[in-house]
Structures are given as C-alpha cells and as structure tokens.
Amino acid sequence: MDCFLFVTLIYTDSQWSGTAERNDSLTIEPCCKTRGKREMGRHTRENERYIIETMLEDKKSVSEIAERLGKHINTIYGEIRRGTVELVDTNLKPYTVYKADVGQRIHDERSHNKGIGLKIGNDHKTAGYIEKMVLEHRYSPYALSVALRGSDEFMTLSFKTIYNYIHSDVFLNVSDENLTYKVSRKTGREKTKRPSRNKLGARTIDERPDEIKDRARFGDWEMDTVYSGKGTTKECLLVLTERMTRHEIIRKMVDRTAQSVLDEINSLENILGHEKFRNTFRTITCDNGVEFSKFKEIELSCQKIGKRTSLYFCHPFCSCERGSNENANKLIRKFIPKGADISQYSDAFIKEMETMINNYPRKLFDGLSSNEYMRAMNIQFNY
Numbered sequence: 001m002d003c004f005l006f007v008t009l010i011y012t013d014s015q016w017s018g019t020a021e022r023n024d025s026l027t028i029e030p031c032c033k034t035r036g037k038r039e040m041g042r043h044t045r046e047n048e049r050y051i052i053e054t055m056l057e058d059k060k061s062v063s064e065i066a067e068r069l070g071k072h073i074n075t076i077y078g079e080i081r082r083g084t085v086e087l088v089d090t091n092l093k094p095y096t097v098y099k100a101d102v103g104q105r106i107h108d109e110r111s112h113n114k115g116i117g118l119k120i121g122n123d124h125k126t127a128g129y130i131e132k133m134v135l136e137h138r139y140s141p142y143a144l145s146v147a148l149r150g151s152d153e154f155m156t157l158s159f160k161t162i163y164n165y166i167h168s169d170v171f172l173n174v175s176d177e178n179l180t181y182k183v184s185r186k187t188g189r190e191k192t193k194r195p196s197r198n199k200l201g202a203r204t205i206d207e208r209p210d211e212i213k214d215r216a217r218f219g220d221w222e223m224d225t226v227y228s229g230k231g232t233t234k235e236c237l238l239v240l241t242e243r244m245t246r247h248e249i250i251r252k253m254v255d256r257t258a259q260s261v262l263d264e265i266n267s268l269e270n271i272l273g274h275e276k277f278r279n280t281f282r283t284i285t286c287d288n289g290v291e292f293s294k295f296k297e298i299e300l301s302c303q304k305i306g307k308r309t310s311l312y313f314c315h316p317f318c319s320c321e322r323g324s325n326e327n328a329n330k331l332i333r334k335f336i337p338k339g340a341d342i343s344q345y346s347d348a349f350i351k352e353m354e355t356m357i358n359n360y361p362r363k364l365f366d367g368l369s370s371n372e373y374m375r376a377m378n379i380q381f382n383y
Contacts, residue, residue, distance in 0.1 A: 043107070044069075044071070044075065044079050044103075044107070046100070046104050048069055049079065049083065049100035049101075049103045049104055050100045051065075051068070051069065052065055052069075052076065052079060052080065052083075052098065052100065052103075053083075053098055053099065053100040055068070056080070056097075056098050062076050062077060062080070079103055080098050082102075082103050082106050082107070083098045083099055083100060083102045083103025083104075083106065084096050084097065084098050084099075084102075085097065085098075085099050085102050119155070119157065119161065120155060120157065120165065120170070123154075123155050125153075125154065126148070126154040126155040126157075127170075127171060127172075129148075129154050130144055130162065130171065130174070131171055131172070131173050131174050133147060134174050134178050134179075135173065135174065135178060137356060138331065138334035138335065138356075139360075139361075140159075140179065141159040141160075141162035141163045141166065141179075142159040142361070142363045142367075143360060143361040143362075144157075144159065144162050145157060145158055145159035145162060146361035146367035147361065149367070159363075166178075166179065202295055202311075202313055203310070203311065203312050203313065204312065204313055204314075204315070205285060205312050205313065205314050205315065205321055207312065208283065208285065208312045209283075212243070212283060212285075215243050215244045216244070217244060217282075218242065218244050218245060218280075218374075218377075218379050218381075219242070219244075219279065219280055219281060219282035219283070220242070220243045220244065220282055220283045220285075221240050221241060221242050221243065221281055221283065221284045221285070222240070222241045222243060222284070222285045222286070222322040222324055222325035223238070223239070223240050223241075223284050223285070223286040223292070223325065224239050224286065224287065224289075224322060224325045224326075224329060225237065225238055225239065225253075225256055225261075225289065225291055226239055226329055226332055226333075226336070226342075227256050227342065228339065228340060228341050228342045228343075229338065229339035229340075233341050233342060233343040234254065234255040234256065235252065235253065235254060235255065235341075235342045235343040236252075236253050236255065236256045236342055237250055237251065237252055237253065237332065237336075237342060237350070238250070238251040238252075238253050238260075238261060238264050239325065239328060239329060239332065240284070241322075241324045241325040241328045242324075243324055245370050245373055245374050245377070245379065246324055246327075246328070246362065246364070246370045246373075247358060247370045247371075247374060247381065248328055248354055248357045248358055248370070249268070249354070249383070250332070250350055250351075250353065250354040250357075251264045251267075251268075251350075252342070252345075252347055252350050256291050257291060258290065258291050258292065258293045258294040259294070260291070261291050261292060261294070261298070262294050262297050262298060265298050265302075266302040268281075268383065269301065269302055269303065269308060270302070270303075271383050272383055274301055274303050274305050274308065277301075277308055277309075278301075278307075278308050278309070280381060281308070281309045282309065282310070283309065283310045283311075283312060284298070284309055284310070284311050284312070285311075285312045285313075285314060285321070285322060286311065286312075286313060286314070286322070287313070287314050287316075287319070287322065288313055288314070288316050292311070292313075295311045295313075298311055299311055328357065331357050331360070332353065332357070335353045335356075336353075357370075358370045358371050359371055359372075
C-alpha cells in the first residue's frame with residue numbers, strides 16, 4: 001500500500017504569489033515507490049525537503065531518509081547541513097533544527113548564481129545553420145566563426161565558443177566525431193628519419209632548395225594518392241596541394257599505378273600548356289609510394305619540349321614532410337570516408353568537393369579561403 005505525506009503551507013499576503021488558492025494542501029508523490037531505488041544526478045526537490053524535515057522530527061535516521069527518497073546518504077547529510085538553522089526555545093536555550101524552507105531558499109540562491117546561460121540560447125536558426133555547415137560542408141569551428149562573422153541573419157560566435165558547445169553536446173546532431181581535427185595525444189618520442197629508397201637519379205627532400213621551405217612563392221606542390229580500402233575498387237584520387245596557398249587539385253584515376261599518375265600529370269600539361277605548367281608546377285614533393293616510381297617521366301614534358309618540373313621524395317614514414325597534403329587528405333576523408341568505394345563518386349562530385357575545399361575559410365589566412373587568398377596575392381590560376 002502506498003503511503004502519502006500531506007503538508008499544508010500557509011502563506012501571508014506579502015509572501016503569496018501564483019494561481020493556486022491559499023491554504024491549499026500540497027500532495028506529495030507516493031514515497032514508497034522510490035524505496036531502494038537511488039536516483040543519481042538529480043537535485044533534491046522542494047517536496048523532498050519537507051519529507052526530510054518531517055522524518056527528522058519523527059526521529060528517523062539519515063539512512064532511513066536516504067532509503068525512503070532513493071538518494072545517497074551523503075546527499076541527505078549535505079542537505080541537512082544546508083538547511084539547519086539555530087533557534088532559541090522558551091528558556092532562551094539555543095538549539096539547531098533542519099528547516100525545509102531554509103534549504104529551498106539556499107538552493108534557489110545558489111541556482112541563480114550558477115552563471116549566465118548559453119549565448120546561443122534558444123536561437124534554433126543559428127544552431128541549425130551550424131549543424132548544416134558541419135554535416136554537409138564539413139566546416140570546422142573556426143570556419144563557422146568566419147561564416148557567422150559577416151552575417152546579419154545569424155548570431156556571431158567565436159570558434160572557441162563553438163568548440164565548447166560541440167564538446168558539451170549542446171547541438172542535437174553534431175558531436176566531436178563530426179570534427180575534421182580531433183585532439184590527439186602523442187608520446188613525444190622523436191621519429192628517426194630513414195633513408196629513402198634507392199631510386200637511381202631520384203632527389204630527396206634534403207636536396208630541395210631552402211626557398212621552398214619558406215612558402216614564399218607560388219608553384220611548389222605536394223602530391224599524394226587517396227584510395228579505397230582493401231578488396232574494393234582500384235580507382236583512387238591524385239591529390240596535389242600548393243604549399244603557399246594550399247590550393248587543391250584533385251583528379252580521379254582508374255588505378256593507383258605509376259602509369260596512371262603519369263597520365264594525369266600529362267593531362268594537366270596538355271590543359272595548361274607547357275610554359276604555364278612549368279611556371280605553375282616548379283617542384284613537386286611526394287612520398288616513396290610505387291605510384292611515383294616514374295619520376296623521370298613526370299619531370300619531362302609529354303610534349304617533347306624538355307623538363308617541366310622537379311620531383312623530390314620525402315623520407316620514409318615522415319608524412320609530416322608533406323603536412324599540407326596530409327591536412328588536405330583529412331578534408332577529403334570528410335567527403336569520402338575511409339573504405340568508401342571511390343568508383344561510386346562521379347567526376348562532378350570530385351570537382352564539387354575540390355571547389356568546396358578551395359573555398360573553405362582557413363585560420364592560416366585569417367579567415368580567407370585558398371581562392372580568396374590567391375586573389376589577394378594577385379595569383380591567377382585556372383585549369
């Protein structure tokens with residue numbers, strides 16, 4: 001049989017607010033229903049404070065109160081400490097007693113002092129825009145802050161605020177898993193550089209001119225391939241990243257072979273013309289993959305005019321030597337996840353992805369995209 005506790009609250013005219021009638025009885029939910037079931041992570045309610053006060057008056061122990069309310073015994077001890085006041089009896093002798101209204105007042109005061117609410121508040125329009133840009137356009141918090149900065153339609157938020165909202169699960173459909181870059185913990189062990197493969201006539205990154213390291217000129221590229229998982233199609237992507245502007249060229253190839261890479265480089269030269277290709281692709285830095293083994297042919301013009309570029313190879317297992325290229329690959333993987341069948345993505349999709357990446361706001365350029373940065377630097381490049 002359920003037991004009920006009835007508490008009658010009497011309010012004076014100065015204390016009364018609300019729509020209920022005065023001297024109305026306050027019915028407490030059946031407390032036996034929660035017996036033995038601990039409700040974790042929930043604050044003590046006002047009606048539960050009156051239960052505590054009544055049970056203490058009946059000389060019930062703290063463990064009995066905790067069992068009745070389904071709370072940890074330390075929670076009850078903490079509530080009793082907060083709501084205990086010192087009174088004086090008729091003989092002017094002081095004594096202490098727990099008062100539910102005091103405990104509730106202290107709880108309300110502390111609740112008001114918890115701090116300001118979320119800046120985004122109930123702005124569902126801005127929240128929806130953020131979710132759309134993260135999920136559909138793979139925008140980072142910084143890119144979002146840039147997009148919101150010049151908008152009259154949406155609330156302006158800093159990238160740190162957006163990061164905090166995502167980490168705190170403020171958004172319904174966006175979490176840390178949707179971010180391109182996540183926090184990674186590195187051991188601090190220093191990698192040992194291994195010598196490159198013994199390619200006859202191949203140049204290593206150690207022989208690359210120092211001016212390329214400074215990224216002070218347009219025309220020095222990094223090259224890599226992005227491919228499907230094992231057991232899927234042979235089709236893959238050839239990715240070229242310009243070091244100064246981070247401009248991307250993404251080409252779909254029929255397979256990941258040296259001949260396919262050579263065919264794509266030849267195709268670019270035929271589109272641009274020999275002179276423009278030579279001025280645009282001064283150097284290319286790649287890894288030691290077998291798909292780049294025809295380095296001599298890549299360096300020579302397919303139009304039989306002579307040399308068109310210079311190729312340099314990174315040290316094995318040192319992807320950081322092609323850092324811009326690796327970062328670009330992370331962006332691509334947001335559109336084409338690892339293991340996805342690249343043959344299922346059309347040339348039109350690949351081109352649209354390339355355009356979106358080149359129009360992506362970058363913190364490196366103070367919010368400008370690669371295309372905008374090129375225009376600011378008066379660099380003209382179309383293919």
